[in-house]
Amino acid sequence: MKQIIINEKCNGCGMCVVKCPNYFESNDDGNAQVIKGVLAGNDAVLNTVISECPVKAISFGGEVNIKQSLQEEVNKLKAFANGLNVKREDIAFTDAYCTVTTFPYVGSSSYEYSSSSSAERAGLSKFRDRAYSQIDSKILDVITSYRVNIIKPYYSTDEKSVYTQLNKKISDVLTAVSNLIGKNKLPSDFCNVDVYPERDTVWKMLEKGEIIGENFVSIVRREFKYSASDYQTYIDWDDMEDYRGKDKYCYRAQEAVEELRKDVQSAVRWARSDIEENSLGYVNGIVNDYNRKLKTFLDKKLSIIAKFVV
Amino acid sequence: MLIELALVGTLAYSADKSNKMDEQALAKRSKAYTREAEARELVYRKRNAADKKMQIVAKRKRAVIESTLPKFIEVYQKIQKIDLNISDKNDLVVYNNFNLCNTVKSMETVIKQPLTDKQLITEVIFKGITGYMIADSKRNLSAAKSQLSAANVVYSQAQSVAEVYDAIIGRSERISNLIMRMNALFLGSISETEKVISKNGTDVRAYTEHDKGILMTCVNIAAAMSDIINIPVLDENGELCRSAVEMIQTGEIYLEQMNEMINQ
Numbered sequence: 001m002k003q004i005i006i007n008e009k010c011n012g013c014g015m016c017v018v019k020c021p022n023y024f025e026s027n028d029d030g031n032a033q034v035i036k037g038v039l040a041g042n043d044a045v046l047n048t049v050i051s052e053c054p055v056k057a058i059s060f061g062g063e064v065n066i067k068q069s070l071q072e073e074v075n076k077l078k079a080f081a082n083g084l085n086v087k088r089e090d091i092a093f094t095d096a097y098c099t100v101t102t103f104p105y106v107g108s109s110s111y112e113y114s115s116s117s118s119a120e121r122a123g124l125s126k127f128r129d130r131a132y133s134q135i136d137s138k139i140l141d142v143i144t145s146y147r148v149n150i151i152k153p154y155y156s157t158d159e160k161s162v163y164t165q166l167n168k169k170i171s172d173v174l175t176a177v178s179n180l181i182g183k184n185k186l187p188s189d190f191c192n193v194d195v196y197p198e199r200d201t202v203w204k205m206l207e208k209g210e211i212i213g214e215n216f217v218s219i220v221r222r223e224f225k226y227s228a229s230d231y232q233t234y235i236d237w238d239d240m241e242d243y244r245g246k247d248k249y250c251y252r253a254q255e256a257v258e259e260l261r262k263d264v265q266s267a268v269r270w271a272r273s274d275i276e277e278n279s280l281g282y283v284n285g286i287v288n289d290y291n292r293k294l295k296t297f298l299d300k301k302l303s304i305i306a307k308f309v310v
Numbered sequence: 311m312l313i314e315l316a317l318v319g320t321l322a323y324s325a326d327k328s329n330k331m332d333e334q335a336l337a338k339r340s341k342a343y344t345r346e347a348e349a350r351e352l353v354y355r356k357r358n359a360a361d362k363k364m365q366i367v368a369k370r371k372r373a374v375i376e377s378t379l380p381k382f383i384e385v386y387q388k389i390q391k392i393d394l395n396i397s398d399k400n401d402l403v404v405y406n407n408f409n410l411c412n413t414v415k416s417m418e419t420v421i422k423q424p425l426t427d428k429q430l431i432t433e434v435i436f437k438g439i440t441g442y443m444i445a446d447s448k449r450n451l452s453a454a455k456s457q458l459s460a461a462n463v464v465y466s467q468a469q470s471v472a473e474v475y476d477a478i479i480g481r482s483e484r485i486s487n488l489i490m491r492m493n494a495l496f497l498g499s500i501s502e503t504e505k506v507i508s509k510n511g512t513d514v515r516a517y518t519e520h521d522k523g524i525l526m527t528c529v530n531i532a533a534a535m536s537d538i539i540n541i542p543v544l545d546e547n548g549e550l551c552r553s554a555v556e557m558i559q560t561g562e563i564y565l566e567q568m569n570e571m572i573n574q
Contacts (some may be wrong), residue, residue, distance in 0.1 A: 013373035014490030015497055030366035030486070052497060054377035120368070137339065142342035148351060160355075 001039035003044075003061030006032055016049045021146040032057070037073070037176030039064050064136045066180055070309055073177045074302065080170050081298045083291030084162060086154070097146040100265040103131040103257050111248035116237045123235040123251030124228065131257045132228040135264055139220045143270055143275070154283045157196050163290055167193040174301065175273050182307045190304070195297050197289040219274045224267035231256040251287045342461035347470035349461075363482035370489040371539050378493055381500050382532050389503070390524050391512045405487035481558075485541055492538055493566065496531050503528040510535050532566050 004023060012030040016023070023046055027033040040046055040060060049056045109126075113119035151161045172209075174191040234256035242248045506524050509517035517525075538561045 011373040011377060012369040013377060013493050013497075015494045018491050018494035026366075026490075028362065030369045052501060054381065054497065056375075111407060139340055140343055144347050146339065148344060148347035 001064050001066060003064055004034045004061050005061045006034060007057050009055045011055050013054060016053060016058060019049050020046055036172050037179030063161050066137055069087055070180045073173055074309060076173045077298055079293050083294045084166060084287050086283050086287050088276055088280055091150050091276060091283060093146055093275050097142060098268050100142055100261050100268060103134055103261055109250040111240050111242060111250045113249040114285055116249050119150060119237045119249035119251040120235050123253045124232050127231060127253045127256050128228040131260055136217055139217050143216045151279055154286060163196050167195055177305055195294050197286045210259060216275050220267050220271040223270040226263055231260060234259050338458050342458040345461035345465050351467045352468050353471050356472045360475040360478045363479045367482050367486045370486050374489060374493050374539060378496055385503050387501050388507045392514055428561040484558055488558060489538055491565055492535055498533050499531050
């Protein structure tokens with residue numbers, strides 16, 4: 001039995017996939033790839049396809065020792081038995097997730113206050129209502145982005161889930177094993193990998209929207225030390241004569257709002273370490289559940305394969 | 311764009327006067343934000359998948375034009391040297407009307423087009439089919455009584471957009487598969503034609519009816535291939551091209567018939 005090799009000349013015409021579906025399949029980019037574990041025997045159709053490939057991208061490789069190849073696949077499966085090992089850098093709360101966007105526009109008043117101090121007070125009041133009151137909301141916004149992109153793959157079962165991705169890799173190895181042993185000698189579902197953490201718990205958490213995150217707001221809050229009145233110095237005022245020649249004052253709060261945005265962003269960054277620490281704890285809880293199930297699953301598969309590895 | 315509208319909507323709901331949200335409000339807001347982020351993620355994922363599938367269609371077309379078509383041109387020039395007197399046959403309409411220059415030109419036009427119909431995808435989502443959905447979205451958002459219901463409106467709109475992308479993905483896969491199978495047939499036919507010509511030379515008297523049939527089939531497939539290569543996934547208005555469906559169906563039936571004929 002020989003290896004089949006496809007080189008980089010493949011242009012994705014698909015001729016080999018159509019004519020030899022037992023040997024070739026399309027990859028995600030539309031190019032041809034050899035089905036995992038499939039080896040070439042003496043097959044006339046395969047020989048024709050190799051000679052007729054319009055870009056001469058397919059060739060035979062060296063002879064393969066099936067016993068040795070099977071052992072290599074078994075070793076890969078054994079390595080998978082360690083499961084997922086989530087490290088802090090895997091769930092890093094990077095700068096990309098620490099950016100606080102601008103607060104709703106507070107703006108400036110029209111010229112309607114009779115003194116600079118009353119304009120300043122009105123500005124602070126508006127700042128408190130429109131911007132300062134939104135701090136939690138802003139923090140939550142930042143954390144949600146982190147949660148959905150970095151943490152959720154550990155709490156979901158869709159295609160982005162870390163479990164689905166590892167299951168796919170294991171399934172590929174099992175497919176290779178199955179092709180080496182012979183599909184007909186193995187159970188029909190041999191290559192299926194459907195291992196996930198306890199789904200009920202995950203889905204209940206998702207339904208309630210409580211995956212993790214609520215407590216992160218308070219973690220960031222602890223790092224944010226300013227009261228609304230601390231921003232008074234950033235409320236600017238301006239005066240102008242009205243048409244009757246009287247002095248009138250207005251306020252401008254943009255600077256205060258921008259200062260608040262920067263302070264909240266700093267607080268988020270200060271809280272980064274605690275957030276990562278917490279996340280790691282949550283994630284490892286559920287990952288350990290998966291790892292336990294995966295080990296049981298792989299032990300069963302390895303015991304089936306052991307009958308063929310003499 | 312839809313997501314931006316949604317964010318504007320949700321910001322309007324965020325005018326909470328209290329300095330600190332109570333726990334329940336925080337949980338609700340957390341759920342709403344998650345829903346919005348999921349909506350964004352869903353649209354992003356589907357858009358990428360649709361783009362990838364359309365790139366594969368482009369790749370298959372390019373492969374036919376770059377590697378199969380030159381082989382056919384070579385063999386067709388040989389066919390022309392044979393004085394085939396076969397005009398009395400009813401099934402030779404395609405052969406007699408076949409114009410290599412037009413076929414090659416139309417196929418080569420395809421290769422000059424951009425690799426993907428990214429721009430068209432954007433249009434189909436935001437101007438075409440889903441234009442009315444965005445209007446609906448605006449109405450629903452203004453009627454939503456809480457941030458969470460606003461987020462749910464956003465999510466359901468994202469699902470509608472995802473359905474459009476799914477339709478594009480489905481269409482692309484079908485075209486891609488059709489081109490791939492037709493190309494395999496075409497390559498096989500070119501190879502057979504070459505064998506027949508090298509066996510019989512240019513003297514028409516050396517050709518049996520079966521041999522002539524092989525030559526005609528090759529030209530026939532070239533004509534059908536040209537039509538299939540020109541099938542757009544989306545038309546110039548950014549709509550999922552309706553006429554393309556008919557062309558795909560015709561192509562699939564043709565492929566089926568040819569396979570039956572070959573296997574007989």
